[in-house]
Amino acid sequence: MSFPTAVNSQITDAVTQANTKVVGEAPAMAMSTLYQAMAHSTGILYQNAALAQQQQNTLAQAAATQGIMQLYNVDTMAGAAATEKVAQAGVSDNLASLLAVLQAMQNNK
Template sequence: MAQETDVNNQATDAVTQVNVQVLDSAPSLATGQTFSSMAHATGLAFQNAVAAQQQVTLSSGVSAARGTSLILNLDVAEDSTQTAKVNMSDTPDLETALATLRVAMGLAKTPRG
């Protein structure tokens, strides 16, 4: 049996119902906050992925531009002279021809073979 108090039974009943309602809704509120945090974290992950992809795209464009610039700025006359030297020499095989080309371009000390 409940103890008799000086407080009206209707007031204590209302407070009890509110407390039960708060305790009843706590798990669903916690789940909602968890889902909200997950959605926010997922959004940040996608934003970071897009930013990283943009940086890679920018870097590849810069690399392509730099490579094109290097190709276009080659000294063609000098390269063709070195190639002609290899073509005019008496080289028996491809390995010796490559070694001769390396020596002519200053990439190696002496040809092998």
């Protein structure tokens, strides 16, 4: 109980109980705020991980597409070069050119 004052004792008692309630709830409120912050941080962590996976998948698809395009272009260019050499030369030159292209292809492997 408090010292006698000009304020009614019931009012003093009510204020004291309210202050005690606030002090008693402080640890629980602090922990709930901490749990909420941790849950929010974990959610952002998972969102960043999913975004990084999506970006890596996009990069992998782009790299695969570029590799396939290069493979197709190499074959097309080699075939075009061989056709041009054969078309521009005579019959004897055609055989020599074809042999040179085949040897060059074999050496490149």
